[in-house]
Amino acid sequence: MIKVIGLLSALLFVSAPRESQAASGDQDFYKGKTIRIIVGFAAGGGFDVYARTIARHMPKHLPGNPAMIVDNMTGAGSRLAANYLYKASAPDGLTIGNFIGSLLLQQILGDQGIEFDGRKFEWLGAPVMDDTACMVRAAWITARFFAHESCGQCTPCREGTGWLERLLWKIEEGRGEENDLDILLHVTDQIEGNTICALGDAAAWPARGFAKKYRDEFLQHIREKRCPLEGGSLH
Ligand code: SF4
Numbered sequence: 001m002i003k004v005i006g007l008l009s010a011l012l013f014v015s016a017p018r019e020s021q022a023a024s025g026d027q028d029f030y031k032g033k034t035i036r037i038i039v040g041f042a043a044g045g046g047f048d049v050y051a052r053t054i055a056r057h058m059p060k061h062l063p064g065n066p067a068m069i070v071d072n073m074t075g076a077g078s079r080l081a082a083n084y085l086y087k088a089s090a091p092d093g094l095t096i097g098n099f100i101g102s103l104l105l106q107q108i109l110g111d112q113g114i115e116f117d118g119r120k121f122e123w124l125g126a127p128v129m130d131d132t133a134c135m136v137r138a139a140w141i142t143a144r145f146f147a148h149e150s151c152g153q154c155t156p157c158r159e160g161t162g163w164l165e166r167l168l169w170k171i172e173e174g175r176g177e178e179n180d181l182d183i184l185l186h187v188t189d190q191i192e193g194n195t196i197c198a199l200g201d202a203a204a205w206p207a208r209g210f211a212k213k214y215r216d217e218f219l220q221h222i223r224e225k226r227c228p229l230e231g232g233s234l235h
Contacts, residue, residue, distance in 0.1 A: 040078025
């Protein structure tokens, strides 16, 4: 019996045998079915966010458009989830495990609590941004999240997160000017360290990081007055 896995740093692993209809590409296999992602960590953490993002978007890309749900199964650094996937879940292609990938190494090292054979898992994939992703759009999506989440109590956060979102969208739409990058960095300086809770810093850091690390891509948007990737894979 071969079980399939998918890993990330949060890694996704599935319990589907190679011989299954799912693996054979049967177009109707997932129609009307529900895929369950078992997350080895609690709701709200990184692994959980990855899984819920995948569950939200992946069904529309699968034949048959199955439902996809997330099930948090915490304990022993995600060993419980990995062990459950191996020992208890049906190998029918409808259960995906999302647990820490280093467990596979720990099996080799003879660590306690490993009750699976990693050789019988298959890696499905990892949620990453590849080189087709527009970094300006990625920065804007991140800024939009923080602008939405700001409670508005602190002026630097309330006003600054809105400024970041608007500036980044302006650049993404091809309306940006070169001094917008300086304004954006200035806004992040005004937010950082000047708010009551950590959301302010959390909003400033990624905007600054994207703008500095991918400055050339930002400038290309501004000079060509368009998104060179037309949003890339982040639509
Ligand atoms: S930093 Fe925190 S408390 Fe201040 S406005 Fe933002 S979310 Fe509210």
